[in-house]
Amino acid sequence: MAILPIIEAPDVRLKTVSTPVDTFDDQLKILVHDMLETMYDANGIGLAAIQVGIPLRVLVIDLQPEDEDAEPEPCDHDGHHHTHQPTKREPQVFINPEILDPADELGTYQEGCLSVPDIYADVDRPKTCRVRWQDLEGNSHEEAMEGLMAVCIQHEMDHLNGILFIDHLSRLKRSMALKKLEKARKAA
Ligand code: GNR
Numbered sequence: 786m787a788i789l790p791i792i793e794a795p796d797v798r799l800k801t802v803s804t805p806v807d808t809f810d811d812q813l814k815i816l817v818h819d820m821l822e823t824m825y826d827a828n829g830i831g832l833a834a835i836q837v838g839i840p841l842r843v844l845v846i847d848l849q850p851e852d853e854d855a856e857p858e859p860c861d862h863d864g865h866h867h868t869h870q871p872t873k874r875e876p877q878v879f880i881n882p883e884i885l886d887p888a889d890e891l892g893t894y895q896e897g898c899l900s901v902p903d904i905y906a907d908v909d910r911p912k913t914c915r916v917r918w919q920d921l922e923g924n925s926h927e928e929a930m931e932g933l934m935a936v937c938i939q940h941e942m943d944h945l946n947g948i949l950f951i952d953h954l955s956r957l958k959r960s961m962a963l964k965k966l967e968k969a970r971k972a973a
């Protein structure tokens with residue numbers, strides 16, 4: 786029940802290789818809950834625990850976050866007049882995720898990152914992959930991923946290994962991105 790501060794580049798904590806979760810307790814549930822609240826507040830589609838300073842292999846993803854600017858839809862079931870946001874939340878939690886069978890074929894997507902605010906750049910990644918992960922109870926799952934989900938989970942997996950999307954760019958483009966970030970921060 787807390788919106789946590791998001792760490793931004795070039796903070797060295799973002800280079801941490803996160804540690805596997807081995808205790809599936811209430812503290813983990815609280816972390817995941819806070820991460821979802823933080824992700825929705827920032828209008829992101831994914832968040833890795835290290836982005837809020839916790840070096841554990843925990844990700845949350847929701848590819849259809851509520852659009853804060855959308856017109857709320859009126860609703861008056863059970864006699865109460867109120868409004869709700871038109872998009873449905875579909876939070877997904879991945880503990881100790883592993884990428885399996887990345888496709889040889891690459892796809893390009895213009896990526897952004899809550900830890901590199903207002904910077905966007907094309908990144909090439911395998912178009913599809915399988916992901917094995919554990920849920921909050923420690924049960925294992927495996928699923929094929931494609932499209933934006935494949936992009937997002939690979940972006941988030943990178944965070945668990947201390948890698949940012951700008952690390953996939955040329956040195957020139959990366960240094961331009963970091964300079965732009967520094968300039969925006971000074972202006973703010
Ligand atoms: O909100 C996010 N959008 C996004 C867009 C394209 C590719 C990846 C992402 S993930 C990002 C949230 C984030 O920084 N997760 O680590």
Ligand code: NI
Pocket residue numbers: 897898899900940944
């Ligand atoms: Ni990110």
